[in-house]
Amino acid sequence: MRHVTLYASDGVEPDLLPLLADRSKCFWFPRYDGAERKYHFARVSAPDELIPGKYGLPEPPPTAERAADTVMQLETLHLVPGVAYDSRGTRLGRGGGFYDRLLAGVKSPVCGVFFACQKAADLPREPHDRSLDMAVTENGIEDFIRQEPGEE
Secondary structure, three states: OOEEOOOOOOOOOOEEEEEEEEOOOOOEEEEEEEEOOOOEEEEEEEHHHEHHHOOEEEEEOOOOEEEHHHHHHHOEEEEEEOEEEEOOOOEEEOOOOOHHHHOOOOOOOOOEEHHHHHEOOOOOOOOOOOOOEEEEEEEEEEOOOOOOOOOO
């Protein structure tokens, strides 16, 4: 896919910023919009374009191009962080539902980026949780049969 969403690591997550060197892709990062009080994706071409954001994590500046919803929903590989994941594709975030809201309605692939030690036996799932389609760790890629809550 030509469009890829990334995140800026907080120092304990895998660092994806080296991927920005691939000039054949369009990269998008979460950016907080204070007026709308929610996150959107905005375009970034180089790490030095990122500025401190809402929680001190690097994010695109207010002047960065905002992604079209249809591109994010249908034409983008979403690489997302997490605290843990399980073999059903359940992802545990930090409890704010940030990525669940950001990825609501997304039909394109969502891939969790983890360290292998973050895999859990079985995580709880809420109706609003967005399942992962796959997870990648230093040991490889794990594909999941996508199940939404209540489909188990």
